[in-house]
Amino acid sequence: MQLIFSGKDRYTFHSERWKRGYNPDLCIVSKDHNGVSLHAQRSVLNNFRKSQHRPVHIQIGIQIPLVKTIPKPKWDFRKVNWPAFSKSLDDNIRWIDTTVNNYERFIGMVKGTAKRYIPRGYRHKYIPCWNEESDRLYAEYQRNGQAETADKLLESLAKGRKDRWTETVERLDFKHSSREAWNVLRRLDPCQNRDGSEPEIKPNAFANRLIETSRAKIDKNISRKLTMDLKVKKTRAVENSQ
Structure with a gap:
């Protein structure tokens, strides 16, 4: 028996809870009468809708490149x-x-x-x-x-x-x-030739984070201090330009 696996392939299972990928799906081939493992090619396809598992395509036999x-x-x-x-x-x-x-x-x-x-x-x-x-x-x-x-x-x-x-x-x-x-x-x-990995952060999650950051509460004392410092710098800039 021989395991067909490549570390460059994407994960066959992506956990939405833990936001991590795993490889629970394995491809194991047997050997012929000469002790040579059967020729097999394994490729992980794109995400399947409403499922955390990715389909795995396995080709058994000799494949001549076309x-x-x-x-x-x-x-x-x-x-x-x-x-x-x-x-x-x-x-x-x-x-x-x-x-x-x-x-x-x-x-x-x-x-x-x-x-x-x-x-x-x-x-x-x-x-x-x-x-x-x-x-x-x-x-x-x-x-x-x-x-x-x-x-x-x-x-x-x-x-x-x-x-x-x-x-x-x-x-x-x-x-x-x-x-x-x-x-x-x-x-x-x-x-x-390497397939691009999918980002773990969704676009909607990124947009929601920007909205939450823009609505964050600001300390009034710090806001007042920043406003006064800005006025002082503007006044000094006008005096230096004259």
Whole structure:
């Protein structure tokens, strides 16, 4: 048996009496015949109306990450035929005179060459680092349904992500432009993906506290003393300004 728990998740129970959170709801999974715990993902949802308990969503089984892309064609620079692209630019640019009037013609020539040698398109659902090996393992898993095949599929995806990460890190260069490097570091920041915690103080309670403070009783002697001090300071300010 293994406990599935993360300290970053929100509390599953919020006591209105004590104004504190607790985790009485636990997720415990069993192990397979190889002694490996079942793959499970646990997430605590938002507050449930008129209840101090928060729903807990548990997914059992292997989950392959899917990324929904924006339906907008983009350039695929990994599949560019760079030699043909460079040769086409060199062959056509010599026919354009280096004058200001030919600037739009030059831009049109570059765009036309890019459309011929740089693929463009998009996928509705994208799985990072999915390749031909992943297709083969996925087809094999659909035939036999064995957990070992699924583990190999996940290992191939993990290896692809590792190789891409290594390639990205090797290309980082803070000397010429640090924008790409900082973008990578921001994506690694766990605080950006962390769910915002709900404030314990309600807006109505905050407003009621302001009203109660404004209606607080004031000592008459202290109020009279403050009024006299204010008059004295105003008189001195007028005398000093003359």
